[in-house]
Amino acid sequence: MTAGEYQKSSFCNGASSCVEVCHLPNGNVALRDGKEQDGPVLVFTPREWAAFVAGVCDGEFDLASLASGTHGSDGEAPGRPPAKPLAGFGADSAPV
Structure with missing residues (x-):
């Protein structure tokens, strides 16, 4: 998976306990736990x-x-x- 720029919701207010979302170049969307950025990533079409x-x-x-x-x-x-x-x-x- 190509690394992209992950975003957190503005409702997180800088907290690390939010999920992060990344739009991938192939159109898919990646989702990860902000506390475990090197952990598993869910990818959705x-x-x-x-x-x-x-x-x-x-x-x-x-x-x-x-x-x-x-x-x-x-x-x-x-x-x-x-x-x-x-x-x-x-x-x-x-x-x-």
């Missing part, structure tokens, strides 16, 4: 990454929703407004 980001935006992975199994039938978490894309992490994001 653009389609897999887009599905993951859509799930995050839809609240699919919210702990309360997962624990209760109350995910809405329309794919939205109950009581949530429609999902908005995460800037810089969607399927149509330009490589870093």
Whole structure:
């Protein structure tokens, strides 16, 4: 895998306990643990990454929703407004 420039979310505020994302030259997306930068790396195809980001935006992975199994039938978490894309992490994001 070609090393690229990994990014952390601005919500991390410099913390090392965040995951890091890297857009690879071949279009895939790499994900690693910020605390273990030499550790394992997960690599996703653009389609897999887009599905993951859509799930995050839809609240699919919210702990309360997962624990209760109350995910809405329309794919939205109950009581949530429609999902908005995460800037810089969607399927149509330009490589870093």
